Amino acid sequence: MKNRHKKIRKLTFLSLCAAAAILLSYVEALIPPIFTAIPGIKIGLPNIAIIFILYRFGLRDAAVVSFVRLITVTLLFGNTLTFMYSFAGALLSLLLMAIIKKANFLSAIGVSVAGGVSHNLGQILIAMLLLDTAEIGYYMIILAITGIISGIFIGLCGNFIIKRLPENKI
Numbered sequence: 001m002k003n004r005h006k007k008i009r010k011l012t013f014l015s016l017c018a019a020a021a022i023l024l025s026y027v028e029a030l031i032p033p034i035f036t037a038i039p040g041i042k043i044g045l046p047n048i049a050i051i052f053i054l055y056r057f058g059l060r061d062a063a064v065v066s067f068v069r070l071i072t073v074t075l076l077f078g079n080t081l082t083f084m085y086s087f088a089g090a091l092l093s094l095l096l097m098a099i100i101k102k103a104n105f106l107s108a109i110g111v112s113v114a115g116g117v118s119h120n121l122g123q124i125l126i127a128m129l130l131l132d133t134a135e136i137g138y139y140m141i142i143l144a145i146t147g148i149i150s151g152i153f154i155g156l157c158g159n160f161i162i163k164r165l166p167e168n169k170i
Helices: 002-030 047-056 059-077 080-103 108-131 135-164
Strands: none
Touching (some): 047 108, 059 080
8 A cells, every 4th residue: 555655646746747847848938039049049947857857766757757748848839840859859868868867977967968968969960850951060069058058057956956855755
């Protein structure tokens, strides 16, 4: 019986994290573009929840919550193309963050930075494939810089939550 309650508690908590990530996606969509001359730059607010879940529960749960968020946000606000870009970025980001976290040589902030940059790389790779041009790869220079900056911010937020929310309270 105790194990069943623990599973229900975990599922409830992960559902709340998914809802928070979806809400953060919506909030991020309301924020005006930081640099109007440079399209596609976002802070990555939903990744606060993903970083937290990756550290508290692991890759599998972080991937499930990330995928639920992607599907929900795509159905509410996006289209097939936005899903493709987001999925590629999220997949590459999650895999790299999990590898770096497991290697245990960077903090949650460093893991988040790697996630931010690799998310942008995943999206650039999809754009190169869809547009059949390698020249768009030069855009990665700008996206790497913004990925580092937003990765630091997201990592700081995620690290704050990781440290403030004890594991035994989940």
